[in-house]
Amino acid sequence: MSENSVIDAERTSASAGPPDVPVRPLSTPRRKVSPTAFRLVVLLVAAGVALLIGYPLVRIVLGLVWVDGTLTFSAVSETLALPGLGDTLLDTFIVTGSSVVLALVIGSAFAWLNERTDARMGVLTDVLPVVNFLMPGIATAVGWLLLMSSDAGYVNKVIRAVANGVFGANLTSGPFSANSWYTVIGVYTLTLVPFVYLVVSAGLRNLDSRLEEQSRMCGAGVFTTLVRVTLPALRPSLLSAAFLAVWFGFAVFSVPVVLAEPAGIQMLSVEIVHLLTSSYPPQTGAAIGLSSLELVVLGAIWLLQQRSLRGGRTAVMGGKGSGTERIPLGRLRGVARAAMLLYLFCAVVLPVGALTLVTLNGYWGAPSWENFGLGSFWSILTDPANQQAIVNSLVFSLITATVAVVIGGGIAWLSVHSPGTIAKAAAVVSKVPAAIPPVVVAVGMVLAFAGEPFFLGGTALILLMGFLVIAMPEASITSEAAAGQVGTELGQASSLSGASQGRTFRSVYLPLMLPGLAAGWTLIFVRVMADVEASALLASTGTPVIGFQLLAIFEGGGGYAELAALALFVSLVSMVMVAVVLSATSMWQARRNRQQS
Structure with a gap:
């Protein structure tokens, strides 16, 4: 055999490689999420919301068997002893x-x-x-x-x-x-x-x-x-x-x-x-x-x-x-x-x-057609107690809807476009109150924050916290639906251009998520504005809301005209707010489409 033949044979065997050794495909390395300032802020807020949701529920569960540092089943005994x-x-x-x-x-x-x-x-x-x-x-x-x-x-x-x-x-x-x-x-x-x-x-x-x-x-x-x-x-x-x-x-x-x-x-x-x-x-x-x-x-x-x-x-x-x-x-x-x-x-x-x-x-x-008019309506709405309840309900509804949608949008963006264990856990925990009646949530808030060491009973802060817990599922679900419809290409292009995660979220994702966020904001506003379930336990005469005031008028034997006027006012405000938000969102989308075309 010539030298060239030997060299050719060695090249052939080397190029063929061992036939019985399988070739493993290269695994795609997992993408590491960089701990940017914006991500850390969202994670901290999500952790705070999870604590706000979880702590009252833990207090309810512990309250069944643990009272004043002692293991007891007095709560069960009291429940079974209730008449009727x-x-x-x-x-x-x-x-x-x-x-x-x-x-x-x-x-x-x-x-x-x-x-x-x-x-x-x-x-x-x-x-x-x-x-x-x-x-x-x-x-x-x-x-x-x-x-x-x-x-x-x-x-x-x-x-x-x-x-x-x-x-x-x-x-x-x-x-x-x-x-x-x-x-x-x-x-x-x-x-x-x-x-x-x-x-x-x-x-x-x-x-x-x-x-x-x-x-x-x-x-x-x-x-x-x-x-x-x-x-x-x-x-x-x-x-x-x-x-x-x-x-x-x-x-x-x-x-x-x-x-x-x-x-x-x-x-x-x-x-x-x-x-x-x-x-x-x-x-x-x-x-x-x-x-x-x-x-x-x-x-x-x-x-x-x-x-x-x-x-x-x-x-x-x-x-x-x-x-x-x-x-x-x-x-x-x-x-x-x-x-x-x-x-x-x-x-x-x-x-x-x-x-x-x-x-x-x-x-x-x-x-009586002679009595028909808006005079009684305005006199009822200008009553000091009713006025305070109306103002508080409007302020609490605006704050709760805005804060819930912002937090829900951040958590949704984090779980969809920047996933991680903590982000997914926060998305799950934010939906937990959806399976819990608002009255039960209010009981947990009273147990957790009304007494020592916080002493927040009857304050505006405990009302806002209760409303936020109740509103988080709607904010989370609507925000995730809005975030899921936004592709990752625009966000990646923004990042490649040197924009931070915060600026990318504010300039790219938030405008595209706006229609879905507006729908969630409207649902939360209407719900908080007319809330009776949580307000019955968390509101007080010092911080009344419309739901609390309606119950006070009804249970106190107040005039039915006053009761009807407040109930009608809540319905009209809810309908007007829905119409305004949907119209504004539609006009904003149409204007954006014209600018893009």
Whole structure:
């Protein structure tokens, strides 16, 4: 063999390499996040929010077994010794369970009619089921009290006039009552329908409509397809909607305190507040026990929901729902549209009309056109106590919404575009209050900050902290949705140009996230402005808010004109604020688009 042949053979074997040794692909090194000043500030703020959320909850849990440095079960004993505890639990489960079932049926039906049939009425159909979000719960409850009262209720007056004048009846009161099981369950249902509608309609939009079309092509009717295809495919959405409705049913306070309690219907949320505000000394142990019971019930329902989702089979979600051919309802289309308009009439038009009538009339009674005017409205709103409550509510709503959205935007940006263990933990913790009723949050704030060593009870600071904890889930969810829609390319280009993380967030991400942040800001403003649940425990005569003042007027036997005027004012401010923010955001987006084009 020649020398060249040997050299060629060595080159060939060297280039071929060992055939039995696998080549490992190069692993991509993990990107290290540099601890910039802006990131550290956001992390510190996120840690502070996590502490503000977690500490009161820990105090509730510890309060069950640890009192004054001693292991004891006195809170459990006090809770079990409460008179009428069984009736309170039974009434709560009956009202909440019945209203959740009704809301699931009505909300799901409206979602199906809007997404799958020709009963849709354009934008009106989209707005119709969720418009009740703009109606504070206390305004809805007071409105239906004015409508359904046995003697002076406007609905009963109209029915008696027709029955006595046309049919010769001799009705002097009724036939309906505001303080009754059917009114309480009905008003609960009106407030729960929007939660169900939003979740189920989103599920229908994501559902692959080809499954339903194939079912109908095989000869199945509309009802058969709905029962055998659509509803099984919507199982996750229906379970989520049910859990959300149950949570709100346990959380609501304004409806039961106005309508249920005078009827002898005892609800957990009202009982918790009364244990801390109507008893002396406050029965803190029993309040902790009932709050813990609510947490246990909601946790058990959530676990059942998760187990059902894991154990069941659902249809494929393909994102084809919006392109489906709408089902013609024929003569039933008018009935379907009338049903949706009837909901709007009952949820908004009737209660707002009753509030307006009593406010302009100056008293709750037969309308007198001579007394009609804004004089009584302005005299009520210029009362010193009401004025202070209005100013405090406006200031607290503005501060809470702004601070919550800024913090939520920072945490969302951190978790989406600059991830890390702490950032992800902060994003999770900020959503924890979403599963806790506001009354329970308020109990935790009282235990944590009202006494020593902080002594913040009845101050503006404890109100702001409570509102911030309650608002963080909405701020976090809307901010994450807004941050997730912003690509990373612009941020990377800004960083390559030498901009700091703070400037990149302020100049690049924040303007693009603004529409989503504005929606979250509006939701938080409306919620805090009309809050009754947390205000009942955290506000005081020194720092009143509208919710606290409404309860004081109602429980103190004040004039119904004053009650109606404040409730109407909250509703009008909420609607105006929503319209202003949405209009300003739309105009800003249009101007930005024109500048870019």
